[in-house]
Amino acid sequence: MKRRTLLGAAGAAALARPALTQPATARVLRFVPETNLIVLDPIVTTAAVTTMHGYAVFDTLYGVDEQLRPQPQMAEGARFSDDGKTCDILLREGLVFHDGERVLARDAVASLRRWSQRDSFGQALAAAVDAWEAPDDRTIRVRLKRPFPHLLRAIGKPHSSPAFIMPERMASTDAMRPITDMVGSGPLRFKADEYVSGSRIVYTRFEGYRPRDEAASWSAGGKRVHFDRVEWHVMPDHATAAAALRAGEVDWWETAQGDLVPALRRDRRLTVRPLNAFGLILGMRFNHATQPFSNPALRRAILAAVNQADYLQAVTGGDADSYRLCRAMFPCGLPGVNELGVDAMKQPPDLAQARAAVAAAGYRGEKVVLLHASDHPVIAPLGDITADLLRRLGMNVDQQTMDWGTVVQRRVSQEPVERGGWSIFHTTWPGSSVTNPAENLYIRGQGARGWFGWHDNPEAERLTAEWLATSDPGEAQRLLDAVQRSTLTSVPVVPLGQMLPNMAHRRELGGIVTASSPYFWSVRRQ
Structure with missing residues (x-):
C-alpha cells in the first residue's frame, strides 16, 4: 500500500503571528518554550526543545512512569523467550498516523533501527541485536545475539532522543539526515503551514489519537489533550515573557529566569513550581577532537578550576533552595550515585594551582572558541562565567555569542577553530535522562560515533558493556562507580552542579504532568 502525507514542507505558506493580546479561549493553550525550535527531527538532536516537540507529535512503544519504570504505551506488552534472546512486542489495536495510515509493526522496526544508530542507549542495544523483524502487522520481534536485560528501559527512555515511532517511509531516512515531514501518531499534529521559526510553533489536537485507559504518568499512560490548539510563542527576552504571563497573554512559561521568580511568586494569579522532580544538570562540554582540549591533562586542569557555586x-538568582553542588558524572540524590568527584573538584578551587596545572599540561596560547548561547535562560550565564575563568587561567578565549539554535547547528562541526570549529559549549540535561552508564551520552566514550565533542574512552565503554550485561545489583553498583572514576580522569564534560528550574503558569491551569519535559496532555483550564 502506498503511504501518503497530508502535511506540506515546514515553513511553507507561514502565516503572520497573531497578536498576543487577542482574547484567550478555553480551547487554546499558549506556551512559552525555553528557547526556539529549529531542528524538528527528535532523533538527530538531543536538544530539549526538540524532544518536547517530539513528544507532542510522536509516540513511543514504551514510556516510563514517575518511578522511571518502563510501561507499555503504543504496545500492549512484551514477551521474552526463555533464553532471553527474543522479545516480541505487540502493538495496540487502532493506532493510526496523522495521515490516516495504520501504524504497523514495520513502521516501528524502521523507527527503532534509525533511532538505534544515533542514541547512545540505542547503540548499546543495537550491538546486541541480531535482527529487527516484523513477522506480522502487529508484532515487533527483536532477535538478540545475547540477553539484553535493559531492552524495555532503552526503548522507553524519557529524554534525549527517545525512541519515537514514525512511518516507515520517514524512518527509512538516513539517520544522519534530519527529517522535516512531521507525521506522527502522537496526541498533537504539527501545523507546518503556521511554523515560523523564532516566533511561533502551532499544534492541533489529533482527533484520531487513541489514549491508554490509565492515568498519565511521565511519558506513560493516557495522553488526553484538552485543548484544540497549542501555540508556542518564542520570547527570548525574559522580562517580556514574564510580563506576558502576568497579563494573561500566555498561559505557561517553561523556565522562569531565576531573578524574576520572586516577583512571579508574589502574583496570586500565577503558580511557580519546579519543572521536574530530578532537576537539571549543568555542563561544560569540550571538543575532544581538536586542540587544545584533545589534551586530557588540560581538561583535568579545567575540572579542578571550576567553582560550581558561581x-x-x-x-538561580542565588536561591539556595533551587540548586545543589554535585561533583559527580550522574545526578546526585539518585539511588546508587556516589559523589566521587569531590577530590578532583575542591570547592572553592585554588586558582593558583589551576594556573600551574594549565601550564604543566602544555597549553601554549591556542585559541579557545566558546559558543555562547545568549538567548537561553539557563545556559546564557554559563558562557560568561567560563570565559572569565579561562582568561584568569591565562587562556586565549574567543567568546562567540549566538542563539541556542545556532549553537545546536555549530556543535556538529569537527573542523579546527580556524575553519569554523569550536572548543567549548554549555548545555543542560535532565537528571532523569542520565541515570545509568548506557544512556548517559554526555560521558559515553564512543569517539567519532558518539555525541558532539567526540569523547573517546575505551575503558568507559568496556565498563558500560559489562554494566549492560549484569543483572547482579552489587556488580552493577561497582561498575557504575568504575565508570564515574574513569570519566573523572578523561573528563568528557565538566559537571557544573544540579539545579531545580522553575516553571510558571496561570493558576487556572491544572493537570500539568511534572516530568523530564513539559507535556501537553492532561493539562486543562480549570
Missing part, C-alpha cells in the same frame, strides 16, 4: 547562583 554557575548555580547565576542561574
